[in-house]
Amino acid sequence: MSETTFQVRGLNLFYGDKQALFDVNMDIESHAITALIGPSGCGKSTFLRTLNRMNDLIESCRTTGEVLYRGQDIFAVEDVNQLRREVGMVFQKPNPFPMSIYDNITFALKSMGIRDKRILDERVERSLKQSFLWEEVHDRLHENALSLSGGQQQRVCIARAIAVEPKVILMDEPTSALDPISTRKIEELVATLKTQYTIVLVTHNMQQAARCSDYTAFFLMGEVIEKDRTEVIFHSPKEQRTHDYVTGRFG
Ligand SMILES: Nc1ncnc2c1ncn2[C@@H]1O[C@H](COP(=O)(O)OP(=O)(O)O)[C@@H](O)[C@H]1O
Numbered sequence: 001m002s003e004t005t006f007q008v009r010g011l012n013l014f015y016g017d018k019q020a021l022f023d024v025n026m027d028i029e030s031h032a033i034t035a036l037i038g039p040s041g042c043g044k045s046t047f048l049r050t051l052n053r054m055n056d057l058i059e060s061c062r063t064t065g066e067v068l069y070r071g072q073d074i075f076a077v078e079d080v081n082q083l084r085r086e087v088g089m090v091f092q093k094p095n096p097f098p099m100s101i102y103d104n105i106t107f108a109l110k111s112m113g114i115r116d117k118r119i120l121d122e123r124v125e126r127s128l129k130q131s132f133l134w135e136e137v138h139d140r141l142h143e144n145a146l147s148l149s150g151g152q153q154q155r156v157c158i159a160r161a162i163a164v165e166p167k168v169i170l171m172d173e174p175t176s177a178l179d180p181i182s183t184r185k186i187e188e189l190v191a192t193l194k195t196q197y198t199i200v201l202v203t204h205n206m207q208q209a210a211r212c213s214d215y216t217a218f219f220l221m222g223e224v225i226e227k228d229r230t231e232v233i234f235h236s237p238k239e240q241r242t243h244d245y246v247t248g249r250f251g
Pocket residue numbers: 015020038039040041042043044045046047058060
């Protein structure tokens with residue numbers, strides 16, 4: 001058995017009276033890419049946001065059940081900022097801050113009190129290299145990140161997430177706003193990141209899940225129907241509903 005980073009047990013989630021997740025049980029393996037697939041509105045983003053308590057920001061949101069992060073109950077965590085540094089997030093639309101590339105990547109570090117320019121420079125270079133962006137931007141670090149292409153902006157966001165040395169990166173449809181070439185670049189990048197990070201990737205693109213992930217969880221109407229190794233989900237799932245979804249019978 002490989003090591004797990006998250007253990008989710010009996011998780012229910014409600015937005016007001018409306019239940020969005022039903023008795024979710026799932027282990028998320030460390031240093032692997034876990035894809036979350038399923039039709040729109042089935043709870044993928046909701047589930048992803050519970051993993052670093054982003055749902056705390058939604059007032060009507062309530063949960064029952066247990067989410068253990070490295071053995072620790074995340075709902076009992078007091079320093080949510082620390083949790084979110086360890087469990088970073090990349091969103092659907094690239095959302096760099098309206099400031100320079102350099103400042104995007106050092107923003108969180110400075111807020112943690114790191115001021116030494118040598119350390120900051122080094123962290124910027126390392127994060128941009130890991131994000132396959134250094135070659136393209138090393139001579140324009142002080143330009144506004146918003147002047148970059150969409151694909152480059154998304155890699156800035158990944159570099160920004162990496163800069164604080166997280167253990168986990170949550171990605172919510174990170175390529176859905178990108179062209180096919182930028183998408184492939186991000187997919188290649190994600191594949192290299194799993195040696196260092198645990199990655200949970202929401203995607204509505206089944207080819208992407210099949211290409212990129214080690215494990216896939218299939219969500220339907222707030223339930224996890226099945227989670228297994230990706231090749232099992234796509235080639236020999238246990239559940240008929242999984243089979244129907246991955247073969248495109250509904251979606
Ligand atoms: N902030 C919110 N407030 C109320 N309902 C929400 C909120 N976010 C999502 N939902 C509802 O929860 C369900 C799951 O949504 P979501 O997690 O966004 O699905 P997915 O990411 O799979 O498309 C949907 O019915 C959606 O309308």
